[in-house]
Amino acid sequence: MPAAESPSPKSRRTAATRPELRLRMRVTVGEAIAVGPGKVALLEAVDEHRSISAAAKALGMSYRRAWLLIDELNRSLKSPAVTTAAGGANGGGTALTEVGHRLIQLYRGIEAQAEQACRAEIGELLALVAR
Amino acid sequence: MPAAESPSPKSRRTAATRPELRLRMRVTVGEAIAVGPGKVALLEAVDEHRSISAAAKALGMSYRRAWLLIDELNRSLKSPAVTTAAGGANGGGTALTEVGHRLIQLYRGIEAQAEQACRAEIGELLALVAR
Numbered sequence: 001m002p003a004a005e006s007p008s009p010k011s012r013r014t015a016a017t018r019p020e021l022r023l024r025m026r027v028t029v030g031e032a033i034a035v036g037p038g039k040v041a042l043l044e045a046v047d048e049h050r051s052i053s054a055a056a057k058a059l060g061m062s063y064r065r066a067w068l069l070i071d072e073l074n075r076s077l078k079s080p081a082v083t084t085a086a087g088g089a090n091g092g093g094t095a096l097t098e099v100g101h102r103l104i105q106l107y108r109g110i111e112a113q114a115e116q117a118c119r120a121e122i123g124e125l126l127a128l129v130a131r
Numbered sequence: 132m133p134a135a136e137s138p139s140p141k142s143r144r145t146a147a148t149r150p151e152l153r154l155r156m157r158v159t160v161g162e163a164i165a166v167g168p169g170k171v172a173l174l175e176a177v178d179e180h181r182s183i184s185a186a187a188k189a190l191g192m193s194y195r196r197a198w199l200l201i202d203e204l205n206r207s208l209k210s211p212a213v214t215t216a217a218g219g220a221n222g223g224g225t226a227l228t229e230v231g232h233r234l235i236q237l238y239r240g241i242e243a244q245a246e247q248a249c250r251a252e253i254g255e256l257l258a259l260v261a262r
Contacts, residue, residue: 018160020159025153114154114245121241130209
């Protein structure tokens with residue numbers, strides 16, 4: 001597909017009412033959700049903004065909630081996804097670790113690969129649904 | 132994997148605390164959810180029990196809720212997934228249509244095929260998570 005341009009109101013409406021498959025992946029440990037779509041989107045925003053508060057703002061989330069989600073994620077991984085360095089030459093800062101980058105890459109890769117692998121069956125499933 | 136036997140308390144605990152990937156698929160039309168895990172499980176129960184009330188009971192759901200979900204599903208498809216015949220030699224009855232059977236087959240097939248296609252990446256993602 002071509003790079004997205006701002007769609008016309010008509011094409012936006014058409015896209016919104018066409019049947020779509022939504023895949024949602026979660027990694028659970030017992031009843032706890034270690035990794036899910038919200039945490040992955042937050043990681044991506046932290047990577048973009050290099051700040052938890054800017055990431056929270058971009059996602060319309062409170063700083064407190066963003067901080068808690070990242071803390072929860074870090075604790076549920078064998079090694080943390082986000083590090084926060086206080087002070088230093090750049091005045092500290094927040095960044096993704098290698099694990100954080102790899103987590104995003106795997107999560108988004110699985111989503112894309114799953115849809116690719118099931119393209120024909122997904123098309124058939126969507127075709128059963130009325131617009 | 133071998134057919135599930137009733138697990139011992141120990142193996143059940145181990146299974147519950149091992150990181151697991153949960154895939155949840157929904158077919159949406161605009162904001163409406165046409166097909167999702169709840170409706171597919173209900174279809175499977177209707178197919179097994181040949182009755183909406185028995186299916187509802189098996190899933191711990193009210194008859195009213197089950198009926199509404201099936202009505203919503205039928206309306207959102209081009210042709211219905213469940214038919215209910217009143218009277219007749221067998222005293223009427225509820226059954227899945229060809230579309231209903233195909234819908235289950237596609238939905239469960241996509242889940243299985245997606246996990247199969249991404250087995251290596253899923254393993255790597257799960258390995259990032261602490262037990």
